[in-house]
Amino acid sequence: MASDADADASGPQRPLPSGEATALLPQGEVPAIAPLARALAPPAAARAAAEPPPPGTAVDAMRDEEIARTRLFIRMGWLLSVVAIGTVFVIDAPRALAIVFVAGLVFGMVVSFGYHQAFAEPRNYTERALMRLAVICIVNGHLAVLLYGAYSAAPLMIVIGIHFVARTEAERVARWIFASAVISYTAIAAAITSGAIADPGAFASDAPVGRTALAVGALFVLATFWLAYYTARQFRAASLAAIDDLQRTTRLASQRSAMMTELLGDLERALRAGPGRHSDQVVGRYRLGAVLGRGAMGEVYEASELATGAPAAVKLLRPELVGDPAQRARFARELAAGRAIDSPHVVRILDGGHGEVHPAPGDELATGGTPAAPAQPFVAMERLRGHTLAELLRRAPRLSGEALAALGRQVGAAIDAAAAAGIVHRDLKPQNLFACDDGTWKVLDFGVAQVAADPDPRDERGVIGTPHYMAPEQAQGRRADPRADLHALGAIAYRCATGQHPFDAADPAVLLYALVHRMPARPSALAALPADFDRFCAVALAKSPDQRFASGAQLARALAAALRGALDRDTRDRADALIRARPWEVRGAAPGSPR
Ligand SMILES: Nc1ncnc2c1ncn2[C@@H]1O[C@H](COP(=O)(O)OP(=O)(O)O)[C@@H](O)[C@H]1O
Numbered sequence: 335m336a337s338d339a340d341a342d343a344s345g346p347q348r349p350l351p352s353g354e355a356t357a358l359l360p361q362g363e364v365p366a367i368a369p370l371a372r373a374l375a376p377p378a379a380a381r382a383a384a385e386p387p388p389p390g391t392a393v394d395a396m397r398d399e400e401i402a403r404t405r406l407f408i409r410m411g412w413l414l415s416v417v418a419i420g421t422v423f424v425i426d427a428p429r430a431l432a433i434v435f436v437a438g439l440v441f442g443m444v445v446s447f448g449y450h451q452a453f454a455e456p457r458n459y460t461e462r463a464l465m466r467l468a469v470i471c472i473v474n475g476h477l478a479v480l481l482y483g484a485y486s487a488a489p490l491m492i493v494i495g496i497h498f499v500a501r502t503e504a505e506r507v508a509r510w511i512f513a514s515a516v517i518s519y520t521a522i523a524a525a526i527t528s529g530a531i532a533d534p535g536a537f538a539s540d541a542p543v544g545r546t547a548l549a550v551g552a553l554f555v556l557a558t559f560w561l562a563y564y565t566a567r568q569f570r571a572a573s574l575a576a577i578d579d580l581q582r583t584t585r586l587a588s589q590r591s592a593m594m595t596e597l598l599g600d601l602e603r604a605l606r607a608g609p610g611r612h613s614d615q616v617v618g619r620y621r622l623g624a625v626l627g628r629g630a631m632g633e634v635y636e637a638s639e640l641a642t643g644a645p646a647a648v649k650l651l652r653p654e655l656v657g658d659p660a661q662r663a664r665f666a667r668e669l670a671a672g673r674a675i676d677s678p679h680v681v682r683i684l685d686g687g688h689g690e691v692h693p694a695p696g697d698e699l700a701t702g703g704t705p706a707a708p709a710q711p712f713v714a715m716e717r718l719r720g721h722t723l724a725e726l727l728r729r730a731p732r733l734s735g736e737a738l739a740a741l742g743r744q745v746g747a748a749i750d751a752a753a754a755a756g757i758v759h760r761d762l763k764p765q766n767l768f769a770c771d772d773g774t775w776k777v778l779d780f781g782v783a784q785v786a787a788d789p790d791p792r793d794e795r796g797v798i799g800t801p802h803y804m805a806p807e808q809a810q811g812r813r814a815d816p817r818a819d820l821h822a823l824g825a826i827a828y829r830c831a832t833g834q835h836p837f838d839a840a841d842p843a844v845l846l847y848a849l850v851h852r853m854p855a856r857p858s859a860l861a862a863l864p865a866d867f868d869r870f871c872a873v874a875l876a877k878s879p880d881q882r883f884a885s886g887a888q889l890a891r892a893l894a895a896a897l898r899g900a901l902d903r904d905t906r907d908r909a910d911a912l913i914r915a916r917p918w919e920v921r922g923a924a925p926g927s928p929r
């Protein structure tokens with residue numbers, strides 16, 4: 335029996351013909367996420383994972399460029415050192431000082447050669463390495479100041495060093511090199527200017543120049559230090575701003591890709607809507623018409639009751655799934671859930687069962703009364719007129735605040751009604767939310783719902799839900815409670831307000847990992863939204879069910895308030911604590927990078 339279950343769970347997934355990718359995954363050992371998700375990963379994603387990823391953000395791109403620049407700077411340092419060593423033989427400088435200077439340069443070249451090779455691997459580019467190089471620069475720079483003269487061009491070599499380091503992401507090292515250059519140079523210049531020591535430099539500042547002139551010269555050099563530091567920081571800020579603009583464009587592209595995913599699913603179904611395999615046939619008390627829509631498992635037909643002509647919608651299994659015994663459980667669950675829940679925001683179930691699909695009474699003679707197809711499960715529902723949320727989001731990537739608040743209120747009420755009946759939907763997503771033409775939202779498709787009275791054996795070994803809207807506990811294959819549906823509603827609100835999925839990755843392993851361990855990008859960074867909406871998302875998408883909203887009504891109230899920027903104080907405090915504990919993800923920031 336266990337082996338049956340295993341075979342069923344880990345067998346090849348049927349390719350899902352629509353964009354509605356409901357995951358029903360085998361659960362591996364703990365941690366189950368990676369192997370689980372690998373089972374789902376398309377081969378293309380696996381191939382892409384082997385290639386080095388492109389820089390994810392502006393900061394990444396700048397870092398790559400910076401490492402290349404640092405290595406160039408080191409090579410320039412070698413050239414400068416060799417030239418400087420050459421000059422020692424032609425200038426008139428104290429012998430001891432010349433020896434120390436040459437030793438310093440040789441030491442610097444040897445150490446920097448090591449770093450030059452190590453930086454070929456970006457992981458080795460650390461703040462500590464930069465700090466060591468900066469110390470060598472400062473020491474050798476000031477040996478040069480002593481050797482050539484405090485009022486010669488030697489200090490300008492230090493300027494180049496300050497400018498270089500201040501442009502890097504290592505802000506602390508930049509501050510350090512600036513401060514230590516100022517202190518060292520001031521000390522040397524003050525000692526010479528005051529006459530405490532004789533200027534040992536080759537281009538010594540002996541008698542002809544007055545002390546005031548020397549002091550002014552020293553101030554001038556200090557000013558260049560500051561200028562180098564300041565302009566470099568400004569350059570860096572300017573580059574970041576420029577790349578940030580670029581990133582906004584990229585974000586638009588990724589919004590489009592989220593739309594495309596939903597678009598493709600809808601398009602497929604739209605193209606297939608129209609006459610279906612069973613159009614004009616009869617199942618139970620219903621005559622079937624055109625196909626209204628297709629999901630991952632079912633085909634929904636427009637229908638009418640034979641006796642009264644009353645409109646209905648009938649869901650049958652997709653042809654390729656007929657005969658799969660596991661699918662019958664789906665219909666049984668849908669029927670049980672539909673009958674147990676009493677809510678104007680859940681599609682009403684009229685009838686269901688198990689029936690033969692056969693020609694309409696008038697056509698019976700044509701086929702000699704034999705059934706046209708073997709008996710199969712069906713569900714008859716109220717016929718809805720309108721569009722799924724997925725269709726609406728395809729037309730406009732975002733919902734207005736008002737429309738989103740209404741969605742939250744009504745779908746929240748549906749979740750509460752289901753919870754009262756002991757039912758968890760487990761697969762709330764834009765394709766399963768229906769906006770009726772009269773403005774009512776209805777939740778569809780309780781096919782993978784968890785019914786309390788009927789513990790689902792799949793809970794023990796699988797993951798159920800659609801990855802983008804799945805709660806962390808579902809991603810881990812744990813039993814879900816209504817707070818998993820509230821998480822999905824939070825993820826849908828995030829999607830409707832920002833135009834993006836909270837978590838998105840080509841590789842399902844990465845997606846599921848993020849779902850369990852990471853926070854999404856800050857919503858107000860993706861669209862013009864009040865900070866309270868960020869807070870709403872922090873609570874709605876909290877990793878632990880205990881930290882989320884307790885009911886659909888509570889979530890809906892917070893959503894409406896957050897969209898107006900008027901979240902209550904308690905929820906604000908609660909959200910701020912959650913955000914402090916687990917900050918919004920900064921996409922692409924390398925952990926441990928020297929910032
Ligand atoms: N009662 C209904 N009235 C009108 N259209 C419906 C109805 N139920 C479902 N649909 C359409 O059929 C699609 C698939 O239905 P769904 O119940 O989600 O099937 P599946 O179980 O295969 O996901 C929906 O996205 C929707 O477009």
Ligand SMILES: [Mg+2]
Pocket residue numbers: 354629630765766779
């Ligand atoms: Mg569906």
